Amino acid sequence: MINSLPTDPLRVPQREVQRLLGRCLLRIQQYERLIKAIVAHHEICGTVSSLDAIRSARIAEASTKSLGLLVGKLLGSYLVHGSGRDTDLVGSDSAEAATVRMQFRLEMDAEDFERTQADLKDLVRLRNHLVHHLIDHHDVWTVPGCARARQALLTAYDRIDLHFEQLRSWAENMEQARQLAAEFVQSEVFRDLVINGIAPDGSVDWPRSGIVRLLRDAMSELSVDGWTSIAAAQRFIRAREPDQLPEKYGCRSFRQVVHQSRLFRLEYRDVNGSREACFTDRLR
Structure with missing residues (x-):
């Protein structure tokens, strides 16, 4: 239909x-x-x-x-x-x-x-x-x-x-x-900035730097009477994080890192009968 x-x-x-x-x-x-x-x-x-x-x-x-x-x-x-x-x-x-x-x-x-x-x-x-x-x-x-x-x-x-x-x-x-x-x-630049405190222009934020963090770790484990041998701290850091070298931060030695960071006091002290460079927290 x-x-x-x-x-x-x-x-x-x-x-x-x-x-x-x-x-x-x-x-x-x-x-x-x-x-x-x-x-x-x-x-x-x-x-x-x-x-x-x-x-x-x-x-x-x-x-x-x-x-x-x-x-x-x-x-x-x-x-x-x-x-x-x-x-x-x-x-x-x-x-x-x-x-x-x-x-x-x-x-x-x-x-x-x-x-x-x-x-x-x-x-x-x-x-x-x-x-x-x-x-x-x-x-x-x-x-x-x-x-x-x-x-x-x-x-x-x-x-x-x-x-x-x-x-x-x-x-x-x-x-x-x-x-x-x-x-x-x-990138390595970002890792250096965030983990190591190293800016792209090479300046260092020392309180947040990786090497200062490790120096403080060494202090907590190795200090005697509040002082830590720089040589002992150096061995401690190289065993734990061998890439954390002073040269990364524009320094020639761990002693220069301690001095340049301005976060520590540096003295020569008697360690086992010999004089060694030692450091402690500046606020101590």
């Missing part, structure tokens, strides 16, 4: 409006997922042992934020005006020395930052309009209203897609920076 019922003239245009609205909302969800990743990962600060927990907490926090709040988080922290500002990253009160602070930023001049800020706020308004007010502005129960809604949704998708591609380029830049940072963390 041939169906003689008249075709509803609204079926096709309404379905097209629904399809285009769904396409816009899916693209917005992709945008929100990507901006959440940037907000969660573009900065971190804490002790080495706590980084995983801090990262998980940031991911969980970002997952609950609306697009408007995420844009607010992005502006001024990842997207910054000029050289930006040093945002206060939440650290730790722990006495653990190995603390990491890392922040990635995209710097813009004043004009670009102001334009980007306005564009992002416009995107938030567009998202809210599509989710809450589309049928308030377009009568999708008439064919002409559906036609106008269709054109508005095509225009909206182009705007959303442009924002998404921009955000993706920001995310790619951040990922490249993270990879460079990861390579640096695995």
